Amino acid sequence: MDDADNNNYQGPQERGQGRPRLPNLSLMLNSHDRSSWKVKKILTRSDVNDLYRLMLKKTMVQEHILNKWNEGSRRAVIAVETEQGQTVEVWDANTDTTHGLVFKRWRSSGSFVFTHNWKTEFVNRRDLREGDEIGLRWDSEHSRFEFCVLSWAWVSVFHWSEKEK
Numbered sequence: 001m002d003d004a005d006n007n008n009y010q011g012p013q014e015r016g017q018g019r020p021r022l023p024n025l026s027l028m029l030n031s032h033d034r035s036s037w038k039v040k041k042i043l044t045r046s047d048v049n050d051l052y053r054l055m056l057k058k059t060m061v062q063e064h065i066l067n068k069w070n071e072g073s074r075r076a077v078i079a080v081e082t083e084q085g086q087t088v089e090v091w092d093a094n095t096d097t098t099h100g101l102v103f104k105r106w107r108s109s110g111s112f113v114f115t116h117n118w119k120t121e122f123v124n125r126r127d128l129r130e131g132d133e134i135g136l137r138w139d140s141e142h143s144r145f146e147f148c149v150l151s152w153a154w155v156s157v158f159h160w161s162e163k164e165k
Helices: 025-029 058-064 071-080 118-126 157-164
Strands: 039-042 054-056 086-092 097-105 112-115 133-139 144-151
Touching: 039 054, 039 058, 054 058, 071 097, 086 118, 097 118, 097 144
Parallel strands: 086 144
Antiparallel strands: 039 133, 054 112, 086 097, 097 112, 133 144
């Protein structure tokens, strides 16, 4: 199977169910149009390991998220700049569930990160892995982030069956 085929494979809505990744046409054909997800990221090892955070590039966040915040939300930018960050709602478009994360800017790199519950509410619950592609955007109407798994990294059935032993 070549790399182009791998991009067409999707996982179950809640991959934590312990099933191998299978084609999921609902993710490919529904309203989750790839072009509407302005912040796209292929997850790295550090996004899904025990560092417990999702790191996003400063320029992507400033251009596609912070510029969309209304005046009330912009006050939260001050909190985002603090060490504690700002608690935000993140709606998972694939599972229609809402989760609380902390959104903040790391002073050392200037990057933005989601912390506090990222590992449990997204990595573990959705069984996210290195190579999965996610999308984020800001929903001004509901003043929250929206999250979507755009594509799952392909995992062989052999790898899956070995993990289950």
